[in-house]
Amino acid sequence: xxxxxxxxxxxxxxxxQRRKPNRSVGGDIGVYIFLLLVGIAMVFPLVFAINMSLxxxxxxFMFPPKVFARNPTLDNFADLFVNMSKSTVAFSRxxxxxxxxxxxxxxxxxxIASMGAFVLAKYQFPGNQTxxxxxxxxxxxxGYVTQIPNYIIISKLGWVDTFWACIIPAFAFPMGFFLMxxxxxxxxxxxxxAAKIDGASxxxxxxxxxxxxxxxxxxTMIIYSVQALWNNQQATFIFSExxxxxxxxxxxxxxxxxxxxxxxxxxxxxxIAVPITIFMFTESQILETMASSGLKD
Amino acid sequence: MxxxxxxxxxxxxxxxxxxxWKKAKISKMCYLFLAPYALLFTMFYILPVxxxxxxxxxxxxxxxxxxxxxxxxYVSLILEDDVFLIGVKNTFMIAIITGPLGxxxxxxxxxxxxxxxxxxxxxxxxxxxxxxxxxxxxTVFKILFQGDYYGPVNSIxxxxxxxxxxxxWFNDPRYMLPICMVxxxxxxxxxxxxxxxxxxxxxxxSQYEAGYMDGVKNRWQExxxxxxxxxxxxxxxxxxxxxxxxxxxxxxxxxxxxYPSTDYAARTIVTHLFDYGFSRFEMGYACAIATMLxxxxxxCNKAIQSLLRRVGT
Numbered sequence: 001x002x003x004x005x006x007x008x009x010x011x012x013x014x015x016x017q018r019r020k021p022n023r024s025v026g027g028d029i030g031v032y033i034f035l036l037l038v039g040i041a042m043v044f045p046l047v048f049a050i051n052m053s054l055x056x057x058x059x060x061f062m063f064p065p066k067v068f069a070r071n072p073t074l075d076n077f078a079d080l081f082v083n084m085s086k087s088t089v090a091f092s093r094x095x096x097x098x099x100x101x102x103x104x105x106x107x108x109x110x111x112i113a114s115m116g117a118f119v120l121a122k123y124q125f126p127g128n129q130t131x132x133x134x135x136x137x138x139x140x141x142x143g144y145v146t147q148i149p150n151y152i153i154i155s156k157l158g159w160v161d162t163f164w165a166c167i168i169p170a171f172a173f174p175m176g177f178f179l180m181x182x183x184x185x186x187x188x189x190x191x192x193x194a195a196k197i198d199g200a201s202x203x204x205x206x207x208x209x210x211x212x213x214x215x216x217x218x219x220t221m222i223i224y225s226v227q228a229l230w231n232n233q234q235a236t237f238i239f240s241e242x243x244x245x246x247x248x249x250x251x252x253x254x255x256x257x258x259x260x261x262x263x264x265x266x267x268x269x270x271x272i273a274v275p276i277t278i279f280m281f282t283e284s285q286i287l288e289t290m291a292s293s294g295l296k297d
Numbered sequence: 298m299x300x301x302x303x304x305x306x307x308x309x310x311x312x313x314x315x316x317x318w319k320k321a322k323i324s325k326m327c328y329l330f331l332a333p334y335a336l337l338f339t340m341f342y343i344l345p346v347x348x349x350x351x352x353x354x355x356x357x358x359x360x361x362x363x364x365x366x367x368x369x370x371y372v373s374l375i376l377e378d379d380v381f382l383i384g385v386k387n388t389f390m391i392a393i394i395t396g397p398l399g400x401x402x403x404x405x406x407x408x409x410x411x412x413x414x415x416x417x418x419x420x421x422x423x424x425x426x427x428x429x430x431x432x433x434x435x436t437v438f439k440i441l442f443q444g445d446y447y448g449p450v451n452s453i454x455x456x457x458x459x460x461x462x463x464x465x466w467f468n469d470p471r472y473m474l475p476i477c478m479v480x481x482x483x484x485x486x487x488x489x490x491x492x493x494x495x496x497x498x499x500x501x502x503s504q505y506e507a508g509y510m511d512g513v514k515n516r517w518q519e520x521x522x523x524x525x526x527x528x529x530x531x532x533x534x535x536x537x538x539x540x541x542x543x544x545x546x547x548x549x550x551x552x553x554x555x556y557p558s559t560d561y562a563a564r565t566i567v568t569h570l571f572d573y574g575f576s577r578f579e580m581g582y583a584c585a586i587a588t589m590l591x592x593x594x595x596x597c598n599k600a601i602q603s604l605l606r607r608v609g610t
Contacts, residue, residue, distance in 0.1 A: 048441065133485050144545050290492045
């Protein structure tokens, strides 16, 4: 009996210890309620999209509309693969294109950017500071500024209407490089020096010592690269229908008007499920990487 | 006399160059490792900026060789192109409202969820970050704000008797920009937000304990005197992310309000760039737009960075 009491005392003590001493209870409750309300507002569009994709046709056009599907069905998803397999380009083809572009682009980005980030983080050589400054500056304007000249360069290279137009520029994505370099700086130099004394070459050091130790940064690179490539429409670079991506298909189906609402939401769910799922499973590692994301100067 | 100094200077420079060359030779491995990335980075990030500045002074339509026309593109952009000015106005309105607000909200939420228990915090981060990481989830607003009776927002407002006829949300210039801004704010908890969350987790707890001893009374004092000064590098990173995305707005407005939108009410600088670059193939003109956007982004970043450097000093 007294033992149990003792235990509760310990637990109580522990709880009190964990609370910061300068917080008011009222303030904490207020914060929780506020976060709950904002969280509901943030998640509502997602819940709505999921329910729309599960609604049968008669529920999609009900007045007044309901948020939750009463008789959820997977018909909309089946329609995508069954009905659209008879169209000029099968739905599965869009899926394949997107998966291919995302996988190859991410793998190349991971290898090439990590190699560069490794020497920039761990060695002193003429020009390293300048190059890193250029990369951080690129993060400040990246995106649409370079779209037009990129198109000119890609067309000069003869890559228009090939997957390379999407894949190769993605290798040079500056944010992945930046985050990897920042994270590698936190790696103890003694680890590398010890391997070198044992006679390992730079390449061995990179593949056997450095890369296995920066897994959180890999995952972060992967999530940002996947997010960019997966949602990449690149309608400007690719005009053959059989090379288009999922997001393009999504826009086409949405453009098909309200009769396609259910199917459009089904594609949307497929499109957003991938980045969200990856993020859910890698969250703690990504946060570990972001801890070193700060810009110092 | 002066030539003697000059000779000395030349020999010194020669010496320096030799030393640098020797150093470079020693670090041959480093250059080999960096080469693939450096090559691609130059090709798709540095060269485009230089190209863009070059072509902005020419008339270029890809088919014919570029013809030099001086600053004519810039003159017509600023003096003759009313639609561009609408785009600039809209972009600045979006950037000035959603940029700072989104930035502050990112920090506020990161700070508030920092003290939640671990599992709840992990779920909250997913919920808050989902709109940004999902990329295309915002297209669901097209259905929420559908313009007919069946559109959820319209039907709720009609049921409650607030309006008696459906509103064409994305066709009426009065509603287009405000709705887009709300959606952009909803998506604004991005990479900067994650950086803030991670940074807050990394602050050494002993600093807070020292703070209690020194009489930090409530969470607001703690925020100002301990948390913010510790977060400076993350605040910088977040600012870069926010500025880049808020001046680059185009996806949300193009998807939801159409392209072109009614009365160009949702036109942004980037939309204008697409219009001239990929619809009319006036590459020179489009490059002038891109160069201006580039300058706006870089200048704004530099200004905000020098401002943030003063936090906690």
